Amino acid sequence: MKKLILALLVGIACGQVFAAEDGRTDESSTGTIEVSLSIVPSIQINTVADIHLNITDRSRDATFSEPFCVTGNSERYTVVAEGSRPNGTFLLENEGGDRLEYEVSYLGDPDRGTFDRLEPGTPSPVYDVFAKESDCEGQTRLGITFLSEALINAGSGLYSGFLTLVVSPV
Numbered sequence: 001m002k003k004l005i006l007a008l009l010v011g012i013a014c015g016q017v018f019a020a021e022d023g024r025t026d027e028s029s030t031g032t033i034e035v036s037l038s039i040v041p042s043i044q045i046n047t048v049a050d051i052h053l054n055i056t057d058r059s060r061d062a063t064f065s066e067p068f069c070v071t072g073n074s075e076r077y078t079v080v081a082e083g084s085r086p087n088g089t090f091l092l093e094n095e096g097g098d099r100l101e102y103e104v105s106y107l108g109d110p111d112r113g114t115f116d117r118l119e120p121g122t123p124s125p126v127y128d129v130f131a132k133e134s135d136c137e138g139q140t141r142l143g144i145t146f147l148s149e150a151l152i153n154a155g156s157g158l159y160s161g162f163l164t165l166v167v168s169p170v
Helices: 002-014 148-153
Strands: 019-021 024-026 043-046 062-067 069-072 076-083 091-093 099-101 103-107 116-118 141-146 163-169
Touching (some): 043 163, 069 076, 076 103, 076 116, 099 148
Antiparallel strands (some): 019 024, 043 069, 062 141, 091 099
């Protein structure tokens, strides 16, 4: 019987809802909250692809470039490049352990028209972000250069490695 009375008292007490506004208790209440949203700058690498090369003339530097588009809602960005070797060095290696150095550059300002050389782990100059991929189609490019001195001293074979590119809003 005590359990039934306790259950009835709890049921009656829970039947009314009390809420406070400005320190008052009533059967209903209105409250206002502030909602805020912060949209952080974001950028994305588009149009990047693996690079497969065949070099037959070792007597001169071999330079190749590929489209490399950066889009987003940020206004400006930098690029950091790192190779797959210790300290981010730009090196390729063949099955015999022979290594081949290369240079990395980036054409991020099509109006200026010159490639900026990238050093491992060091941010590039600052570039403008394109709003959408179609805006930068073919205008910004990643460059890879193998110097003739390195090519002449390299043994034959397949050299491979990784190049990591990180773009960051500024």
